Amino acid sequence: MDEKKAEAFADNLVNTLNNGALCLMISIGHRTGLFDVMNNLSPSTSEEIAEKSGLNERYVREWLGAMITSKVIDYDPETEKYNLPPEHSAFLTRAAGADNIAVFSQYISELGTVENEIIECFQKGGGVPYSSFPRFHEIMAEDSGQSVLSTLESHIIPLVPDLSEKLENGISVLDIGCGRGLILTRLAELYPGSKFTGKDLSTEAIEFARHNSKQKGLNNIEFAIKDLTNFDQTAQSETYDLITSFDAIHDQAKPLNVLIGIHKSLKNDGVYLMQDISGTSHVDKDVEHPIGTLLYTISCMHCMTVSLEQGGEGLGAMWGEEKTRDYLQQAGFGSIETNKLDHDIQNYWYVVKK
Numbered sequence: 001m002d003e004k005k006a007e008a009f010a011d012n013l014v015n016t017l018n019n020g021a022l023c024l025m026i027s028i029g030h031r032t033g034l035f036d037v038m039n040n041l042s043p044s045t046s047e048e049i050a051e052k053s054g055l056n057e058r059y060v061r062e063w064l065g066a067m068i069t070s071k072v073i074d075y076d077p078e079t080e081k082y083n084l085p086p087e088h089s090a091f092l093t094r095a096a097g098a099d100n101i102a103v104f105s106q107y108i109s110e111l112g113t114v115e116n117e118i119i120e121c122f123q124k125g126g127g128v129p130y131s132s133f134p135r136f137h138e139i140m141a142e143d144s145g146q147s148v149l150s151t152l153e154s155h156i157i158p159l160v161p162d163l164s165e166k167l168e169n170g171i172s173v174l175d176i177g178c179g180r181g182l183i184l185t186r187l188a189e190l191y192p193g194s195k196f197t198g199k200d201l202s203t204e205a206i207e208f209a210r211h212n213s214k215q216k217g218l219n220n221i222e223f224a225i226k227d228l229t230n231f232d233q234t235a236q237s238e239t240y241d242l243i244t245s246f247d248a249i250h251d252q253a254k255p256l257n258v259l260i261g262i263h264k265s266l267k268n269d270g271v272y273l274m275q276d277i278s279g280t281s282h283v284d285k286d287v288e289h290p291i292g293t294l295l296y297t298i299s300c301m302h303c304m305t306v307s308l309e310q311g312g313e314g315l316g317a318m319w320g321e322e323k324t325r326d327y328l329q330q331a332g333f334g335s336i337e338t339n340k341l342d343h344d345i346q347n348y349w350y351v352v353k354k
Ligand SMILES: C[S@@+](CC[C@H](N)C(=O)[O-])C[C@H]1O[C@@H](n2cnc3c(N)ncnc32)[C@H](O)[C@@H]1O
Pocket: 140, 141, 144, 145, 176, 177, 178, 179, 180, 181, 199, 200, 201, 202, 205, 226, 227, 228, 229, 245, 246, 247, 248, 251, 252, 253, 310
């Protein structure tokens, strides 16, 4: 045995324990608003931080303990004051917008809630239903609401030549697996001359989407609760000028059926804009992926299992570019362009035509 290799591995595992625990505490810091409160405070005592955030001081102090030992927050033992440095708040607060990495830490605690059910699936097969994930749609909407919405106009719409003009002139748009519909709702706000339809399996997500768009007074958008498993058969022919899916194909029960349905309901000169997880389709190459472990974990404990629970394929989030292109070709698409956005390490953006 290589002693040095073993020692380095053990050290790494110990760090992993600390970092896993830190994720739970970052999620709490985000949800309770502690990071946001500290961002607006000069160095303060635990009592002051607790009071400003309306939280219990004993819990806040213990949370601060984890933040100090992980070097997220600075502490002065003389004054007993705590400080969140600006270099850190730039990635932990709501004010940080799309750079707020704290949002993603919520996936770790969310996945922890289904560990027992996942272990049962390891033993017996099957999957865990969406209903077992208490906050999935909320977290997902926060995730895409920050990572996609922040660059919708600057980076994403420009991926398709002339799309902005077409949306302004008035076209018909369908969003597949729209979840809470924040992206589609923003598009409907930006382009009142176009018509937007969102479809998703989740009643909870669609009710949120309907309520949200109604509150904004939009009358060019509608949402439907729809199981897309047999979309290859149920899709209306040549109906839409633009079809989008944001991170919503790999976790479908039958991804190929959905893609065939998209091909069917896209007009002949239409465009399908597809955001899906970046990966190579080869696990040995995914070793180089900056968040490979995170993505395989989310896949195993969410994307793959929710698909299997629907009697689906369980494709998994890490199906990768090669397999994505293969599925798109099987669905009948002739032109597939893969785009990578500099700020987005998690996704590929495919511009697809018939
Ligand atoms: C990862 S989420 C993405 C949600 C949304 N596009 C976003 O970016 O926030 C995948 C979505 O696919 C939906 N979905 C999963 N299986 C489905 C099915 N069989 N039919 C319709 N939608 C489904 C889920 O309910 C979920 O909202």
